[in-house]
Amino acid sequence: MGKLNEVKEHLNHLVVGREKEIDFMLIALIQQGHVLLESVPGSGKTWMAKAFAGSFSGMFRRLQFTPDVLPSDVTGIRFFNPKNQEFELRPGAVMANILLADEINRATPRTQSSLLESMEEKQATIDGETLQLPQPFMVIATQNPVESQQGTFPLPAAQLDRFLFRLEIGYPDYDEEMSIIRNFRDNVSHKKEIMSIASVDDVAAWSKSASEVSVHEDIEKYILNLVRATREHPSIELGLSSRAALALVHAAQGKAYLDGRDFVTPDDVKYILEPVAVHRLLLTVEGMLVQDPETLLKEISSSVASPVEAY
Template identity: 80%
Template structure:
């Protein structure tokens, strides 16, 4: 836990005013989940991902998505080498520990789908050959919600469901923004020194420890009741999947581990519910006219009784 505390402290110095988001990203790293960062341009999404990657001694790759990026640019390609007269494998950027998928909604659906196998099964298939990805492997994707429809391709439900968290990054507070312009004035972010605070082996140990965090059967029941309530709500067309239910359990375990506890509480579930669930909900046409997904989720949270036993 000491190295985890050091990594968290370093990230909070490098990325001003994003303590909660950094906690969620650390939970995703520990549990092998993926994160979608969504915010207006210039809010520091890319710098946050680069600072996060630099704080761990693993491999880091970045893809700047544009409409002309091909699936082979992501997963890799097998090419003919005229010198050796043989076909050789050239792995793509997915062969890494942390992949930054910058502006993922600028990629075509065909290219977006090339990430599906890697995100779910931690492997890539190139010309019929399946290659395992490094362990750990997580994707941090960014997208701008205010982009015009021309040249962008909204992520389909199947892609969104593979992200453990979607984090909406708002504008910083006044004092935080003042710190940003003072700290980064004349010292651009790419020149800041980032030293690894933990190794890949440390991350693997954290994952094992987080997996041992106890989940009481009442907590399991509570999570399933929340999940099933999203499927029955009249304003929701597509509720939470079984993958989402598992994501809630893993995220709650990660939150408990970050707090130094060996058991999950109802408050852990409530804390991680929004970033796990909101992007997975699809409202009906009528529901979209009168509701926001977050408001519907809050209504469901209020309607499901929370366990009251002492955990």
């Protein structure tokens, strides 16, 4: 835990005012999950992802998604080398420990879907040959709000469901924004400040420990009641799936481990509920006119009784 706290402190020094988001990204890394960062342009999404990846010694790759990016750019391709008259494998961007898929909603659906197998199965198939990805493997995708752009391709529900968290990054408050101005006004690159603190082996050890965090039966029932409540709500057309229920369990375990506990509490579940669930809900037409997913989740969370002494 000592090195994990070092990583947190380092990231909070590099990225101003994003303590909560950094915690969620660390939980995702520990639990082998993926993160979707959404915010307006210029809010520091890419910098946060690069600083996060740079804090670990694993391989980091960035792929700028545009309409002309092909699936082979993501997964890889076999090409004919005229020098030796043989076909050679050229791995794609997914052959990394952390992949930054920048502005993912600018790529075509065909290219977006090429990430599906890698995100879910931790493997890539290239011309019929299946290759295992490095471990750990994490996708950090960024996108600007779809409604503010033209020429974008919204991520389908099947791909959104692959992300453990969706984090909406708002504007910083006054003091945080003043710190950003003062720290970055000299136009000097802050890349040199990023230090590799933890190794791939450290992440594997954290993952193993987090998987051993105890989840009481009453906590499991509480999570299932939350999931089923989303399916029964009249304003929600598509509620949380079984995969979402597992995501809630894993994220709550990660939150408990990050806090130095070996058991999950109801507060852990409430803390991670919105970023796990908000992108997995599909509202009815009537529901979209009067409420947003965040408000509905708060309403459901308030209506479902949480266990008092489940641990």
